Amino acid sequence: MNQIYGxxxxxxxxxxxxxxxxxxxxxxxxxxxxxxxxxxxARRAGISIEKRERRELDEIxxxxxxxxxxxxxxxxxxxxxxxxxxxxxxxxxxxxxVVLLDGIEDPHNLGAILRTCEGAGVDGIFIPExxxxxxxxxxxxxxxxxxxxxxxxxxxxxVPLIAELKxxxxxxxxxxxxxxxxxxxxDLNVPLALVFGSEAKGIxxxxxxxxxxxVSIPLRGELNSLNVSVAAGVILFEVLRQRGVQx
Numbered sequence: 089m090n091q092i093y094g095x096x097x098x099x100x101x102x103x104x105x106x107x108x109x110x111x112x113x114x115x116x117x118x119x120x121x122x123x124x125x126x127x128x129x130a131r132r133a134g135i136s137i138e139k140r141e142r143r144e145l146d147e148i149x150x151x152x153x154x155x156x157x158x159x160x161x162x163x164x165x166x167x168x169x170x171x172x173x174x175x176x177x178x179x180x181x182x183x184x185x186v187v188l189l190d191g192i193e194d195p196h197n198l199g200a201i202l203r204t205c206e207g208a209g210v211d212g213i214f215i216p217e218x219x220x221x222x223x224x225x226x227x228x229x230x231x232x233x234x235x236x237x238x239x240x241x242x243x244x245x246x247v248p249l250i251a252e253l254k255x256x257x258x259x260x261x262x263x264x265x266x267x268x269x270x271x272x273x274x275d276l277n278v279p280l281a282l283v284f285g286s287e288a289k290g291i292x293x294x295x296x297x298x299x300x301x302x303v304s305i306p307l308r309g310e311l312n313s314l315n316v317s318v319a320a321g322v323i324l325f326e327v328l329r330q331r332g333v334q335x
Contacts, residue, residue: 090161092228093145093154095126100233102129107161107169107236109135115142115156126157153229169223173241173249176212177256184258184279185327187213188246190295191286192316195221199230200317201284206234208324209333213240214249220286246283250298253281262291262299263323265313271303276327284316 092101092109101107112130114123116139130137145154176186187210192198198221205213221227222242228235243249250260261274262283283299285291296302305314305322314322 091148091225092159092161093149093152093157093225094229094232095123095155095157096232097228097235098157098159098233099126099129100236101159101228102126102133102135104236105133109133110160111136111138113138113140113145113148113158113160115145116140117142118156123157149225152225169235169240170242171212171239173214173243176214176239176241177252180211180256180258180279181209182279183277183331184256184281185210185324186253186258186281187320187324188249188260188281188283189213189215189220190246190283190291191216191220191289192284193219193221194287195224195226196230197221197287197315197317198223199227199232199235201320202227202231202238202240203234204317204321204324206231206238208328210238210324213238214243214246215240216246217242217244246295247298250281250283250295254300259301260299262296262302263304263319264291264296264302265304265307267302267304269301269303271305271323272326274301274303275330276323277330280327282320282323282327284320287316 092098112135114137127137145158148158187205223235223240253260258279258281260281283291305319
């Protein structure tokens, strides 16, 4: 059995209905009012809920922060969490907004980026197949359920993807420290593909060379960079500001 753990991730998995949940385990000491929304959603979906001792939930998740809630997903019928890249490319909004992640390795960062992208309404996220974090239980937990809604495609190579994005009229903009152009001075109200690099190395040279432009976030402290998930939030919501998007 695969698993989804944490109150928000399990609740969003129930709401989205994309993954076949076998049953839900909750801690015997959980307060009923805290889980009322989840239990109602499970009842409507016809999914059973079982109470277990918290130490058993700890063992199942290997002491992860499960918040007393685990959904067991049948590994034999589990749906693919990824979508084909063409699914994203053929249904871009106007103006388009996609995100390319060049080798994000920390699943916590990937989950946080997914949560931000869901809030910003991106059309989709592209990640490499190799040497990068993929969608797993940690990403689902950190994303607070956003993994159920954001479309993520895995590609073998980002370079031909960038070429296709350009052919479709998107501007490919890398986000990297030390560039002369400040992000808020750049026109982001265009069909846009934002590229964020890995935690340790940033955007790889070949990918950087394929970008149409690069922008940076000015910093006033002693450190010379932001966490990549924080940087993604800053840039994506500047895109929404320039586009006049209101909540």
